[in-house]
Amino acid sequence: MTGLHERHLAVSPEWLALYYRHPLELTHGEGRHVWDADGNRYLDFFGGILTTMTAHALPEVxxxxxxxxxxxxxxxxxxxxxxxxxxxxxxxxxxxxxxxxxxxxxxxxxxxxxxxxxxxxxxxxxxxxxxxxxxxxxxxxxxxxxxxxxxxxxxxxxxxxxxxxxxxxxxxxxxxxxxxxxxxxxxxxxxxxxxxxxxxxxxxxxxxxxxxxxxxxxxxxxxxxxxxxxxxxxxxxxxxxxxxxxxxxxxxxxxxxxxxxxxxxxxxxxxxxxxxxxxxxxxxxxxxxxxxxxxxxxxxxxxxxxxxxxxxxxxxxxxHDLQGNARRVGGLLIERLRGVTAASPAVREVRGRGLMIGIELVKPGTDEADPEAAAAVLEAARAGGLLLGKGGGHNTSVLRIAPPLTLTVAEAEEGAAILADALHAAG
Missing domain, CATH: 3.40.640.10 (Type I PLP-dependent aspartate aminotransferase-like (Major domain))
Known part of the structure; x- marks a missing residue:
């Protein structure tokens, strides 16, 4: 446990959620990427809960x-x-x-x-x-x-x-x-x-x-x-x-x-x-x-x-017609994600519109939500350099993907590949 994590726990409510077994301190970002306090670089597919909408450190803003x-x-x-x-x-x-x-x-x-x-x-x-x-x-x-x-x-x-x-x-x-x-x-x-x-x-x-x-x-x-x-x-x-x-x-x-x-x-x-x-x-x-x-x-x-x-x-x-980019790149990303998850028995559904995509995970062979699998994929994706979100009405078993709307085709392809590896590693 890092010193900052210990300090956080000492002064914050128990119900204030943190992602990851070893929580991240994000120190800076640029475009669709962020860096943590240890210098690790991540492709950001969650944007601070859909809030970094255009890009990190967008010069105009x-x-x-x-x-x-x-x-x-x-x-x-x-x-x-x-x-x-x-x-x-x-x-x-x-x-x-x-x-x-x-x-x-x-x-x-x-x-x-x-x-x-x-x-x-x-x-x-x-x-x-x-x-x-x-x-x-x-x-x-x-x-x-x-x-x-x-x-x-x-x-x-x-x-x-x-x-x-x-x-x-x-x-x-x-x-x-x-x-x-x-x-x-x-x-x-x-x-x-x-x-x-x-x-x-x-x-x-x-x-x-x-x-x-x-x-x-x-x-x-x-x-x-x-x-x-x-x-x-x-x-x-x-x-x-x-x-x-x-x-x-x-x-x-x-x-x-x-x-x-x-x-x-x-x-x-x-x-x-x-x-x-x-x-x-x-x-x-x-x-x-x-x-x-x-x-x-x-x-x-x-x-x-x-x-x-x-x-x-x-x-x-x-x-810059970011709505159009969300439609084009988001459509490509959804299709890539459906492709890389098609053989996974843990994936019940890939759904979404534009750059607002959910991957619902279940226990293989059932419709039962699997929040442990979602947590494991989140960890594996982080290890691969990709930040995701979680959600869902059935015990947070849905991976939430919502990158900044300037996401490029190359970054979409990169993120889908990391996610495919994370699903394999977590499975």
Missing amino acids: TKAVAEQAGRIIHSSTLYLNRPMVEMAERIATLSGIPDARVFFTTSGTEANDTALLLATAYRRSNQILAMRNSYHGRSFSTVSITGNQAWSPTSLSPLQTLYVHGGVRSRGPYAELSDERFLQACVADLEDLLGHTRRPAALIAEPVQGVGGFTSPPDGLFAAFREVLDRHGVLWISDEVQTGWGRTGDHFWGWQAHAEHGPPDILTFAKGIGNGMSVGGVVARAEVMNCLDANSISTFGGSPITMAASLANLSYLLE
Whole structure:
């Protein structure tokens, strides 16, 4: 155990997770690579939990941060803030939500917390619909709508949460149905649920479940849900903390795979837009955003320095078509991973969109999750110079792959080869 690890354990909560038997101290990064305190170099396929979205030490972002730090770092929302207004204007346009208003926070948890506040205040209801296997944050309100037991430490809640089918395509009572029948069954479940409860405030859903193991329904599910929700006066909150900004390749936002009936009422974002700076936020149409009848501010949300970073990061992403790169390189990576795992009895499924890929591991010959195998592959991949993530609704048995969106074809090939060796070594 390193001295820093011992010091960490002495002052940190026991529930604060660390990866690896011998945890890493990352000291610097460049592009898609990071280095640890011992000088070892790694290809980064997790990006600080999908947060280093474009690249480590991206010159455009570091320059924007340094220049803004030389002017003013902090002011709060009590003063006009040009970078915040400029960023809000861009996000309002990109969101697709008409007459949009934007409120900035410091994390995805806080963004989802704010979305719940808006929805419950607007609809005068504390009932929330959420998806099974979901994850929405670590605050008191967001853990209470998280449908993943491993990440929900308490059943106490200010909300009454009802869980809906549909977030996981390949497990559960509808797994054997065709896509069309799957959609019909999930919609029927939602209709039945709404017939037995008072009017909920909102349905909150990740278009692709992140912590849940990069699972998703067939395209069109949330459009079909939207028809039902609109009839019952229930808002739709799209949690885009992990799916936003083009990561899925096919779309800029995850909700756009379900776009038949237009954008959500509320959209939340965070993670990648700051490329490592603490940025989150909520977008909603003015009627919903302005429903609060009390004063509010944000001390750190939308700070000048995080907005400068986000503006530079967003500009780089759009100017270099990183959504297109996620689609092209991500598609290649998924096919390579399916190829190298095809002969492995421990791999149940390789799934994903763009540069958001999950590999689900099971005990060979069964559908039983194998978190020990996932942990072993994580260790073996690290030994080979590759950093991965973990997740999944069945005891973290899914390897999560989400590299920076500038990933090259050569790096995708390299990562797939290391992962193939890691699966072999761990098996």
